[in-house]
Structures are given as C-alpha cells and as structure tokens.
Amino acid sequence: MRLADKVIIVTGSCTGIGKAIAERCVAEGAKVIIHGLEQDLGEAVAAKLGSLKSVLHIEDLTAPDAPQHVVDVALQTFGRLDAVVNNAALVISSNIHTTDAAFLRKVLEVNTVAPLTLIKAALPHLSKNRGCVLNIGSVNAWSGEPNLLAYSISKGALMTMTRNLGDTLHRENGVRVNQINPGWVLTENEAQRKHEQGLPEDWYKAIPDVFAPAGRIIWPAEMAAAAIYWLADESGPISGQVVDLEQHPFMGRNPPKDASTLTPTTS
Structure with a gap:
C-alpha cells in the first residue's frame, strides 16, 4: 500500500474532498486524524474508518491553540506525524x-492563516520523518469568479x-510542500449551494459542455486519487509545485459567447 503506516492530518474531512482524501488514505494503509466542525458527520466518517485507523477532532482551526491541539491528537493517538493535508x-x-x-x-x-499555523505546529514532527504537506x-x-473575490484572494495567497514553503522547508527541513487546485x-456542500441558489435538485445532471466536456463535473474521489501521489513516497523529491485539476484548460480558455449562466463555485 502506498501510505503504509503513515499518520496524516486531513483538515475539513467530515465532508467533501477532505472526507474522500481521508477515506483513500486509510485504504492506502495510513492512519488519519479526521478534522472539521460537524460533530455528527465526523463521527460517521470515523465509524466507517474504524478506531484503529482514525480519530476525530472537532475544533475551529482559527482558535489560537487549535493547530497544536490537532498535532497533539495525532501524536497521542498514533505516536507520530507524517503528513498534513x-x-x-x-x-x-x-x-x-x-x-x-x-x-x-x-x-x-x-x-x-490557519494552514500556515498548522504547518508551523506540525513542522518539528514532519521534519523528523521527512514528511510532507x-x-x-x-x-x-x-x-x-466575480462573486468569489475574498475566496479567490485567499487561495491565491495559499x-x-x-x-x-515548498522551497524553504524542503531545503531546510526535508519537508515537501505541494498543492492541488x-x-x-460535486461535493455535498456544492450540491446544496447550487440548490439554494434556485437550481433544481438534480442540476448537476445537465451541465453545459462548456463547463463539463466529460458530461459531468469532478467527483471528490477523483481529487482524493490525485492527492495520494503527493502524500506517497513515490512523488520523490518534488516540492513547491501547484497542479490544476480540472477537465479543461483553465487559463486562456475562450468559452462560447452563448455559454450558460450556470457557473461553478469550485472548491
């Protein structure tokens, strides 16, 4: 298995992409710290993965001591930390x-800010195991998108x-840092957001080709499959890289003028 015996924190893993990543990590041999804000949903994920392979921690990561708390849960439960998602x-x-x-x-x-503070809290342990982020x-x-200004700014900063950090931490600490975009x-939250915006419950079954050449949008499990490569040793020394994961060229694309007004929120 590609992640045998690794211990991995996956934030926001009670739902959506994070949940799919946590499930795939366990399937690949890892132990995971499930994190989020939804107690009931988190308990369901933890029950599915089992107490020998997972532990749940519910806390807002913007709280001053929350990043250290998550790291402490990993160490106290599984005795080490190899990666942070x-x-x-x-x-x-x-x-x-x-x-x-x-x-x-x-x-x-x-x-x-929360991702940075979690990396800082985890760094001594990631350094010890030549881990990754x-x-x-x-x-x-x-x-x-025009209606995602603050969100887009925050993801650009990330x-x-x-x-x-992919450069500095790799050289100074042996810790690789990479990113997928x-x-x-089609997460649970995205399905609900679009429904709340007035679209029918099955809106995702009829998305214009301009947004979904494959006839559908991406599944969380497909993001999880891509994540495993970066968490596994097989990605070798690669660090400081950002990879876009969309089904069409994102930058420089020229959609038809009659493209539908149905626009993605994305992750």
Whole structure:
C-alpha cells in the first residue's frame, strides 16, 4: 500500500474532498486524524474508518491553540506525524461591493492563516520523518469568479505560500510542500449551494459542455486519487509545485459567447 503506516492530518474531512482524501488514505494503509466542525458527520466518517485507523477532532482551526491541539491528537493517538493535508476552507460568495476589510480578514484567517499555523505546529514532527504537506487550493487562485473575490484572494495567497514553503522547508527541513487546485467538484456542500441558489435538485445532471466536456463535473474521489501521489513516497523529491485539476484548460480558455449562466463555485 502506498501510505503504509503513515499518520496524516486531513483538515475539513467530515465532508467533501477532505472526507474522500481521508477515506483513500486509510485504504492506502495510513492512519488519519479526521478534522472539521460537524460533530455528527465526523463521527460517521470515523465509524466507517474504524478506531484503529482514525480519530476525530472537532475544533475551529482559527482558535489560537487549535493547530497544536490537532498535532497533539495525532501524536497521542498514533505516536507520530507524517503528513498534513490543509483542506479546510471557507467557501463564501463576495465581490468588490460586499467585501470589506473584516470580511476579507475572516476568509484569510480560515483559508490562508490557519494552514500556515498548522504547518508551523506540525513542522518539528514532519521534519523528523521527512514528511510532507499537501495544500488543497482552487483554480480560482489564478483570478477567480466575480462573486468569489475574498475566496479567490485567499487561495491565491495559499498558492504563493505553497511555492515559498515548498522551497524553504524542503531545503531546510526535508519537508515537501505541494498543492492541488481542484476545479468544479460535486461535493455535498456544492450540491446544496447550487440548490439554494434556485437550481433544481438534480442540476448537476445537465451541465453545459462548456463547463463539463466529460458530461459531468469532478467527483471528490477523483481529487482524493490525485492527492495520494503527493502524500506517497513515490512523488520523490518534488516540492513547491501547484497542479490544476480540472477537465479543461483553465487559463486562456475562450468559452462560447452563448455559454450558460450556470457557473461553478469550485472548491
């Protein structure tokens, strides 16, 4: 198995992409710390994976001592720490008119500052085991949609952080840092968001080709499959890299003028 005996923190893993990554990590031989804010959903994930392979920690990562708490849970439960997956994020709509300083700071705290503080708390243990960090970003990091201003800014900052730490921590601590940028993924939260925006319950079954050449959008399990490569030793010395995972060229694309108004929120 590709992750045999590794201990991995996966933030935001009670639902969606994080949940899929946690499940795939266990399938590949790892033990995982499930993290999130939804106690009932987290307990369901932990029950599915089993107490020998997982432990649940519920806490807001923006709390001052939360990153250290998550690291301590890993060490106390499994005795080591090999990798951190920074997946937890606040996906929230805003534009230039609705984004004030307080709102932007809130989004940055969750999506950029919390991943940094968790890396700092985990670093001594990752260094000991020549471990790695995988940040889960978004294709919105490159520019972003008009109604995702604060979110896009936070993911752009995360991408710069990945490249910076991917260089410095690899040289100084032997810790690799990489990032995947998911495109439009059919998570539970995304399905609910679009339904709340007025789309029918089965909106994802009829997405225009311009957004989904494959006839569907990406599944969380497909993101999880990609994540395993970066968490496994087979990715070798590669560090400081950001990979976009979408089903069409994201930058420089020219969609038809009659493209549907149905736009992705993405991860």
